[in-house]
């Protein structure tokens with residue numbers, strides 16, 4: 187479904203770092219951070235060991251902790267909410283829009299105005315599959331109530347939300363460089379912000395809480411080890427530079443998918459938006475047929491999978507918060523009926539046509 191774009195020059199750069207013997211937190215990490223700053227225009231960046239560690243550090247840096255409540259979209263990867271649980275805060279789930287698969291400003295406002303939403307301290311905004319959340323108005327609403335905003339941009343390198351890359355309107359944006367993402371360092375992540383102090387604090391927290399004090403290294407915080415290795419960073423640097431071109435190709439591929447699939451009443455297409463970075467392309471199928479269609483596609487040699495999870499349907503959140511399928515019905519439906527089709531820069535337009543044709547045949551076989 188996703189094939190990393192790792193080329194010989196990426197590998198050569200990585201090998202050079204391995205040979206240098208400087209494996210952790212060195213020049214390549216700084217170059218990787220500088221490349222992300224240049225790509226996004228967001229001035230401050232801390233590279234870290236994963237998207238999950240970025241989310242965890244963002245919450246810690248913003249002072250979110252035990253007893254605090256954080257609004258989280260129900261349709262996401264569980265790491266978004268797990269990070270909240272790990273700092274001892276509580277999750278309040280918000281349902282998403284059925285076509286964009288992300289939260290709307292209206293849904294956030296409703297959640298903040300609800301009795302359970304009165305004491306929310308932070309909002310996690312997930313640009314699911316790269317769709318740009320309307321972050322500007324949500325950030326303004328949050329600021330008026332003293333609420334922090336973190337963008338979970340794990341899937342959103344290259345997403346443009348209200349004219350800017352993630353990290354512009356929010357306190358912090360968190361990216362993932364897992365192999366299913368736009369660029370990859372194996373495991374890896376980054377935090378980006380316009381707030382230099384927050385990023386400096388995050389850099390201390392990723393490295394055991396160290397900083398120089400009076401000419402010696404001191405430990406001023408109880409930190410973690412969430413560093414990215416130097417050779418992982420080296421692998422990612424050129425990928426960032428190439429990703430701008432790949433974004434344009436992904437958008438063309440999505441147009442082809444949509445043109446080929448739009449006339450089939452049983453296939454729900456995702457909402458398109460200029461700022462979408464299309465990390466994944468998920469269609470929505472009629473209730474109850476996804477697993478059968480998934481099987482038919484796999485039998486025809488096409489790798490497909492579910493999209494994201496409905497947190498309200500996962501055991502941990504059911505047991506902890508007493509939520510269930512009916513709590514966030516849109517997320518529940520997307521979790522059960524969503525199907526992600528292959529989309530990556532190594533596919534040709536003919537590959538896209540082939541996948542679309544196989545999906546149309548499979549859906550016709552199942553649904554008529």
Ligand SMILES: Cc1ncc(COP(=O)(O)O)c(C=O)c1O
Nearest residue numbers: 236237238263265266340362364
């Ligand atoms: C929305 C979202 N948040 C967070 C993560 C976690 O990122 P990582 O796997 O790099 O820890 C993912 C990964 O799939 C994700 O999709």
